[in-house]
Amino acid sequence: MSGATRIVGDYAVPEGVLGLKGPVEKPAPGTLPLRGDLAHMALAGTHLAAHYVIPHVHTVGAAGASLRLTPRADAEVFATLAAGSRFELLDVAGEWAWGCPGPQGPAGWCRTSELAPAEA
Numbered sequence: 067m068s069g070a071t072r073i074v075g076d077y078a079v080p081e082g083v084l085g086l087k088g089p090v091e092k093p094a095p096g097t098l099p100l101r102g103d104l105a106h107m108a109l110a111g112t113h114l115a116a117h118y119v120i121p122h123v124h125t126v127g128a129a130g131a132s133l134r135l136t137p138r139a140d141a142e143v144f145a146t147l148a149a150g151s152r153f154e155l156l157d158v159a160g161e162w163a164w165g166c167p168g169p170q171g172p173a174g175w176c177r178t179s180e181l182a183p184a185e186a
Contacts, residue, residue: 077107099166099173108169121154125182133174137162
């Protein structure tokens with residue numbers, strides 16, 4: 067996935083001490099870019115995760131992208147992203163990319179082949 071655009075100005079590490087001020091309701095799977103092991107940097111002030119990631123911005127390819135909750139071909143598609151739309155890549159596992167259109171979600175896995183090729 068080399069050649070992706072990383073727009074640091076969009077998401078920066080929050081300043082000061084981060085801390086949660088009380089219980090936060092766990093969002094439903096696929097609604098926010100939040101997993102037990104990592105989360106979108108924009109959620110650092112509101113949700114707890116082991117790691118926060120500043121996304122690499124990609125574009126969805128011409129056929130669109132199908133989001134799944136797990137990186138498996140037989141997993142149910144719960145959302146479809148339109149061709150040419152923004153995809154913020156947060157993790158890659160083999161042929162699968164985990165990300166979202168933005169920190170508001172939805173978040174899920176799509177095939178890396180569903181993303182537009184990086185521009186040279």
